[in-house]
Amino acid sequence: MPKHKNSLPTVSISNKKIIMLKSLEDNLKQFEDIFQGDDSFMARHFACVRKNKSLKFCLLYLDGMVDAAILDNSIIKPIINAHLPDDCEANADIIINQVIFSHYAKKSQESDELLSAIIMGDSVLLIENCYDAVIVSSKGWKSRTPSEPEGEKLIRGPREGFVEPILDNLALIRRRLATPDLKYKEMTIGVETKTKIGIVYIEGIANKQILAELIERINKVEIDGMVLAGSLAELIQDAPYSPFETIGFTERPDVAVADLLEGRIIVLVDGTPITMTLPYLFEKFFQSGDDYSLNYLFSSFSRLLRMISFWLTITAPAIYVALTTYHQEMIPTALLMSILAAREGVPFPTIVETVGLLVIFEILREAGTRMPISLSNALSILGALVLGTAAVEAKIVSATVITVVALTGLTGLMTQRIKAPIVVIRTALTLLAGFMGLYGILYGIIFVTLHMCSIRSFGVPYMMEFTSLNPGDLRDTALRAPIWFLRHRPKLVSSSNKTRQANRLGQ
Amino acid sequence: MQKEIINQKQAIVLMVTFIMGSGTIVGTGDKSGQDIWIALLIAMAGASIIMAVYARIIKLFPGMDLFDLLDKLFGRILGKFIALIFTWYLFHVGLNLIRNTSEFIRIISLDATPQCVIALFTGVLIAYALRCGIEVIGRWVSIFFPVIIVISITLSVIAVDMYDFDRLKPVLYEGLKPVLSDAFGIFAHPFAETVVFLGIAGCFQKQSNPHKIFNIALLIGGLYMLMLAVRTIALMGPVNKSLQMFPPYITARIIKIGDFFQRIELINAVIIVTAVFTKVTVYMFSFAKGMSYLLKIDDYRTLSTPLVFFTAAYSIFLFDNALFMVKWALNVFPYYAIPFEIIIPLLVWIAAEIKARNDKKTTSQNQSTNSSGSNAGMQC
Amino acid sequence: MVVLIFNIANAFILTSCWNYKETDNLTLVRGFSVDRVEDGNYFISIETADMHQAGTEGKGKAAIIESEGESMFDAVRNAVLVNVPRLYWAHSTAVILSQQVAQEGFLKVLDFLIRDAETRLDIHPFVYRGEYAKEIFNTTPISAVMVSEELKDMLHGQKFTSKTLLVQIYEVIERLEGEGISVVMPAVCVTEVNGAKTIKLCGLAIFKGDKLVGFLDEDETKYFCFATDEVDGGLLVVDAEHEGKKGKITLEILNSGTRFKARYKDDEISIQIRIRVRTSMNDVQIEEFPSTDNAINDLKRQANEQLKKDIENLIKKVQEINSDIFGFGSLVKKQLPKVWKEKGKDWDNNFKELKVEIIPEVEIVHTALLKDSIKKGD
Structure with missing residues (x-):
């Protein structure tokens, strides 16, 4: 169990507490004290019409958080029209049971409960001569309709995403x-x-x-x-x-x-x-x-592509640095000669050139992520023209590095979800490559894989499916076997009930 | 702290990678020339006997590692003494291996880099691995093992039209003597070194069958070395093999696919470094366990980091040059290792058999509590 | 903490990139030649790819660097005196030895090549048939940019001619150290094509130990290839006779396989070489040569006889030079290890008297596109 550092030892909502008294005025005053300075806090006074005209009510709510129609039709209107006895203890119960048209109503004297109810958009009904207040559900804030999430689009999937409430x-x-x-x-x-x-x-x-x-x-x-x-x-x-x-x-x-x-x-x-x-x-x-939902062969292929992309995006710049600065013998002669020709006249060392361009690419990506669409044209012009073509022609960077960084970026986009580890590992590996060549990369990868093997997610080993040495466990990891082979739930993740499909007639 | 457990498959894979370890750096002996494959087979046969002894020891007292066992079998003083000798062996070989790795990397490509830097990096890596624990190493090696195998087989297959199996002839030209000498070397060098696993046997899953672990590991590891040896000879001939400092590595130098993929020996280096790293880690793990037993420290992890760095630093002063290192590994080590690989295990085995028999007579319930099913499941 | 890590990382990365070598500082060596000059020094000429004048298309021009030194390594290091950036040897493909160097023993030269981790083990050695090996870099290659590349390409083209042998340095070592086998290297010389000097592969150089003892010409090389199972293609020109008409018939070799058998009988070693050549008849210079079974069989017989005679002549010549380039000794060692133990010590004499029996089996699989010879109608 990791230790979680929490900055605040004990945090309480407010020092003030409400002690429910008999008098409605007193109670209301306490609430007004607490919500002092909040103009959206409303207190609506009303009384019963038919009988017991002395029995006063006060409805507390936060404007904007409640649905006005509920307050009007389900609380105020029935109470005003109601016939009520005198006994206050009974009153709260009778109001809940016989008067209010609401799916949720509850009497309470608890200070925290009452306050948070008001805050969350419910309303609190104070009754004269009664220690209890009644919490009535009246939430009515606006929320958007479910729409397809931008970040997680599917070709053959529902067009519905989670919303805020x-x-x-x-x-x-x-x-x-x-x-x-x-x-x-x-x-x-x-x-x-x-x-x-x-x-x-x-x-x-x-x-x-x-x-x-x-x-x-x-x-x-x-x-x-x-x-x-x-x-x-x-x-x-x-x-x-x-x-x-x-x-x-x-x-x-x-x-x-x-x-x-x-x-x-x-x-x-x-x-x-x-x-x-x-x-x-x-x-x-x-x-x-x-x-x-797509063909299993195609899905397996895409998964392999994603994994290759993951490894490419963390190692491509590092391998480039290692090969061009340590192991030139591994580069085919013709390719080495074009790399040499491309680097001719570039003033920066390869490692600086590579790391620098990687940083610039990340800047471009970061700039694009939270940028209005109207500006994205300018961004792509800057990126493609200025950084790409012009920099190469001005001999500030070599064309091969641009190619490598472009490959890194492209494969990085494909594995967006692992962004954080990718950026960290990629940078570390590139620096290691500049320091110890391919051995640096190898040491780095051994370190990273050891780390990945050592972490767990709620007790389940993070790399469980890859390390079981059971080829069957790869059927839904590196590959995606046809659905009828996916008959079992992942080990350790699920509990005793492991079987997903009863028999294989489905095929 | 919950007990760490590696399952049977992971144990096998760990042992195979362990066996691959140094066979891939300095290669196998150079006296027998083209008959090395015979030497390998003889060594495998010999190793299967001594491995049966190792496995039997583990089988008799499942869930216990060598050091617990020594205490139990020989009493506190004699047990500590044997443990001390054995720990020395672990330290010394671990030292050699770290030196081998850094020397290898230095000679083949980083010739201007100070050795201490390479040793330091290797040390950091091993220390981290030990901190993670053997369970993590078991998982880690299960990822890298398939990679190693795939790379090796691919390398062997793409060179197939360069092989000349005539180079394996004549068979037994110099007689059996050099072959036996090499066989002894191979027996001692990777195969019987699996004695180290006695030190971590406490982590084997209790249901696993140690005989199976040792036999399968010997088979796969032996076949792998056979493939490597035959590949080296069929590609370059026995002459080149005995001339080169790191023959298996060099073979990849002449393997090429068209004009594009050539000088792929660095891919071979990936295998070598990974396998040797695994091997050193197992040694150092055992070493740390031994030291924590000697110094009566409950958790070996508290000791592991300083021990690893001490070893890595000391490795720099071990030999004057690489030539001596290889000579030592091939010629001196087999004799040096006899007491640790054969005599101590035999002693332990005999004592264990007697003890187990006595135990059975006195308390038969003991075992039922001892071998209560281990829980490989959740640990948080 | 972060600052500390950052500083340590900096210290490593910025100050001490021990083996970090920027490509800008590298001069790619593609090949080099070794001569011996009067005062006993080695003189090497190194062909490098000059990337400084290369455009973006990445084709370097050849630049020659010459230097001299007491040993090979010394000479190589002295080259730095005339060329500031480091010489990078990993991409060199050819080493050309002058006749003099080869006669004095190539080991002194090649030891450096094999020991160094940077150079390749598959570099191709050549012997220059001429006076100074450096002359070779004064020629103009026809298809490649650099002479060394051209040499390598020509060598790899051997499967169309079988008139030279593809040799790599590790094979040289194997042959040199092996018992009962001697070293050969391809020979190279300079000719003129259209008035421009260019290189030509001209047979093989024969070594005894590491010293040059003789040459084989191109045709002899082909028969050498037959006798050592190195033939992948090439032509077989037969001086054929058909019904009194003489002319040349050229057979194209489709594939060829040679099997060896060493025999020991009556204290005498004999070697049997069985050569199976599958050919197609591609060029017929005899008028009205019919494609009948008889004619073809007759042709086969003539081809066999001729091949047998040529190879026998070659073996006789080599036996006189007394260098077992065929590897008959190692064959005996492999097939008759016991005999070798006895005879191997005195192999030089035994090789001279070795009886070699050659059994060629030329097959004519097809007659190319024509069913019959083109006849002149009157």
Whole structure:
């Protein structure tokens, strides 16, 4: 278990607490004190019409967070029209049971519960002469409709992606998994943000030890706020210092469902369309949802391509440096002569040239990532013309290095999801190559692979499928065997229930 | 700390890579010339006997490594003494291997780089590997092993039209004596060196069959060396083989595919460095275990890093030059290794048989608690 | 921490790139020749690819560097005096020895080549049949840019002629150290084509030990190839006779296989060479040569006789030179190890008296595109 460093020992929402009193005015004053300075805090006073006109009510909510129609039709209108007895204890119950038209209403005196209800868009009903307040569900903020995620497009896949509200996401999953075994466990994280975290798993398939471990790790997190799934992942994942991610992310409900069926656990984070999937093993980087809907030969080919791309993108510049500065004998004579000719007149040493261009490429990529589309034309002109053609013609860099960096960049784009380790390893290997030639690269690769073998994702070895020496385990890693061969769930990831297909009649 | 476990397949692969280790650097003996394959076969036959002894020791006391066993069999003082001798052997050979690697890299391409730098890098790598533990090495070697095999076989296959098997003739021209001498060398050099695995036998999965591990490893490793030796001779003839400092490496120098792929010996270097790295790591792992036993330290990892760096630093002063290093490896080592590879294991084996028999008589329940199913599953 | 790591990395990478050699500083050596000059020094001329004048198309011009030294290595290092960047030997393809150097023993020259990790083991050695080997680089290659490349290409083209032998340096070592086999190297000389001097491969140089003892011309080389199973192609010109008409018939060799058998009988070693040549009849200079079975069989017989006679002559010549370039000795060693133990010590004398029986079996598989000879209608 890695130690997670959390900056704040104990964080509390506020020192002020609400102590529910009998008087409505007193209670309201406490709420107003707490929300002082927040103009969206609303208190609507009203009273019952028919009987007990002295019985006053006050509805507290945050403007913009609530659906006004719910407040009007389900709370205020029925209460005003209601016939109510005097007894206040009974009042809260009667209001919940007989008056309010809402799927969720609950009486409470708990300060934190009441406050967070208001904050989350529910409304709180204060009643005169009553110690209890009633929380009524009235969430009504705006959210977007599910649309295909830009970052994870599939050719033959649904055009639906996760959205921000956690329950909508749960609905997107549940719609695809009609089983009561699908469990949803809600937790909150963040003392200030009170972000809802949803742990989704299929009972009987998901590994209980992993689930327990996950819950324990989430419980350990103490932080003021949690806005992004990525930061939660960093807090709870294994090998936190490693560039390799041991928790996966997806924006696609179909991918999440496939993961659930493999026995993985999905963690939804409220307010972000990115969900986490775990345990996440190395081969997952090379898998795409499309692999399972396209022809198995083609999918296997694409996976091999992705893996080759991964190795190319981390080693190509390093190998170039090693070959041209240490092992010129390995370059075919004709090629060496063109490299020599291309380098003629270039002032920088090869290693500086290569590392420099790699940095420039990363700058171009970074600039393009968060750039409005209108500017991308200018970017490509800069990149292609100025850096490519002009630099070569001005003899600032040699054409071969440009080719190598272009190859690196291209293969890097193909393996976008492993970006972080790729950049780190590539740079390290290139420097090692400049220092010890191919032996440097070899030592570097041995180090990296040792590291990859040593990390685990929630107890499951990261490289499990590649290191089992069982050719059968490669059927859904390096290759994608026809669906009817994929009869078992991954070992260790899932629990006792391992069989996915009953028989092979399906073929 | 949960116990580290490597499963049977990983153990086999680890041992095969171990056997490949130095056979690929200095090659096999040079006295028998073209008869080296006979020497190899004889050595394999001999090794299968002594390996059966090693396997039997592991089988008798599964889940225990040599040092625990010494304590149990010979008592504290004698056990410690034998462990001390054995640990010395581990240290000394580990030292040699680190030197071999750095010398190899230095001669074949980094001739201007100070040896200490190469030794330092090798040391860092080994220290990291030991920190990760044997389980990780078991997994790691399962990735690299297929790569090594594929590269070697590819190299052998693409050179197929350059082979001249006539070079293997005449058979036994100089008689059996040089062949036997080489066979002894090969027996001692990679094969019987698997005695080191006694030191890490505690990590073998308890269900695994040590006899199977040793036999399959011997078979694959032996076949691999056979392929390498025959390839070297069929390509270059016995004369070139005995002339070169690192013959298996040099063969790749003349293998070429068309005009484009030539001078591919560096690809061979990948195999060599990986295999030797594995070998050194196993040695150093065993060494660290031995030292932690001698110094009564629970976790060998606390010791591993300083030990590795000490060894790497010391390796620089081991020999004056590479010529002596190769001579030592081929000529002196086999005799030097006899007590460690044959005598100590035999002693341990006899003592173990007696002990096991006594144990069976006295308490039959002991074993049932001892061999409770190991848990290869989750560890967090 | 980060600063520390960064500094350590810097110290390694920036200060001490021990073996880091930038390509700019390299001068590619493509081939070199070795001469002996009067005062006993070695004189080498090195053909390098001059990339400084190359355009972006990457074709270098040949540049010759000459230097002199007491030993080969000394001479090579002295070359740096005239050429600032480092000479890079890993891409050299040919080494040309002058006759004098070869006569004095090539080992002194080649030891450097084999020992050095940079040079190739598949470099091709040549012996220059002329006075100074450096002359070879004054010629103009016809198809390649550099003489060394041209030499290598010509050597690899041997399968169309079988008039020379592809030899690599590691094979030289093997032959030199092996028992009962002597070294051969291709010979090269200078001729004129269209008024320009150019190189030509002209047979083989025969060594005894590491000293040059004689040459074979091109045709003899072909028969040498037959006798050592090195024929991959080439032509067999038969002085044929058909019904009194004489003329030349050329057979193209499709493939050829030679099998050797060493025999020991009555204290005498004899070697039987069985050569099977599959050919096609490609050029008929006899008028109205019919494609009948009889005529073809007759032709086969004549070809066999001629081949047998030529090879026998060659072996006789080589036996006089007394250098076992055929490797008959090693053949005996492989096939009759016991006999070799006895006779091998005095192989020089035994080789001279060695009986070699040659059994050629020329087959004519087809007659190219014509079924019959072209007849002149009157």
